[in-house]
Amino acid sequence: MSLYCGIAFRGKSFCCYRLLSTYVTKSRYLFELKEDDDTCRKAQQTGAFYLFHSLAPLLQPSGHQHLVPRLNLLELERLLGKFGQDAQRIEDSVLIGCSEQHEAWFALDLGLNSSSSTYASLPKSELETELKGSFVELRKALFQLNPVDSSLLFTAQSLLRWHDGHQFCSRSGQPTKKNMAGSKRVCSSNKIIYYPQMAPVVITLVSDGTRCLLARQHSFPKGLYSALAGFCDIGESVEDAVRREVAEEVGLELERLQYSASQHWPFPNSSLMIACHATVKPGQTEIQVNLRELEAAAWFSYAEVAAALKRKGTSIQQQNQSFPFLLPPKLAIAHQLIKEWVEKHACSSLPN
Ligand SMILES: NC(=O)c1ccc[n+]([C@@H]2O[C@H](COP(=O)([O-])OP(=O)(O)OC[C@H]3O[C@@H](n4cnc5c(N)ncnc54)[C@H](O)[C@@H]3O)[C@@H](O)[C@H]2O)c1
């Protein structure tokens, strides 16, 4: 889909007509949906709805994968009717994206009670029977979701959680009301606007040139090691946060830092993960683990990490390596950082 649009260049009075790309028209449409309640309400007529129950998405198992079912407006109205609720409840849904053909996608939680809505939580098991699926904890479904579905569900869960936790104004104590899209909430008494937020988190794969540093927290699944991560403090740049976190958690000073990529991560609250590669100062590789933050940290060789990357599954029970360990799932940006490091190392060790 594309459209022609007049564009004024640098404030000059002439217009230049060009074809807008599908991506641009989609972005403008999403902007419109967030800004205009009527447009958003209209988009629900032809939209698709992803269902949640107490922040767990509705999934249907299919072999080793999970499918993510969607309902259209009519199906959703019928479902609500069966459980004695009217279509007004659909106004609790939040916009999570749209297709290139401008089909808008929404998420609705039928298990959460909303202050602005008179609707009670619907019974989970009866809903599951009716919908021929299960509401599965998102963390548990991580290994069975494809990247597109997981990204959409991450957004949906984060937005639904944010609305659930921001039903009252922190200044007046009065209820806040969401706009149709769910891109903001407004206090009914003082008109303060609240926008959904993400906490910036740095995640760093530290290398000494030949090995990389991986660590685990007490809360990690058995055997899992990951890159060092930490929340940015108020006032810090990304560079400051990376240097501080590495010093704080493993007692090392960094020499070089390189940005790699970023990712939205919904667990346990919405974070913007900012991923970097870093190297330590030569000869300064002795780790001093901060046991208040980490259970263990160690240097791992290229061979060890490359072997761990090839390992399948989520359990180390059957492994018989001298130091078996697991790496984060493919969807996690920590996995991507580790994979990049292995690939770079493999290239640099090729004979000329
Ligand atoms: N996607 C990935 O690949 C990946 C990998 C590792 C960690 N993570 C995420 O990164 C996040 C941060 O990692 P960490 O736990 O090592 O952080 P951390 O090292 O900063 O330690 C967590 C502690 O920081 C404090 N803290 C400061 N600001 C906070 C805030 N805004 N929210 C919560 N706690 C705050 C709390 O005391 C908390 O216990 C975790 O939520 C984790 O889920 C994601």
Ligand SMILES: [Mg+2]
């Ligand atoms: Mg940490």
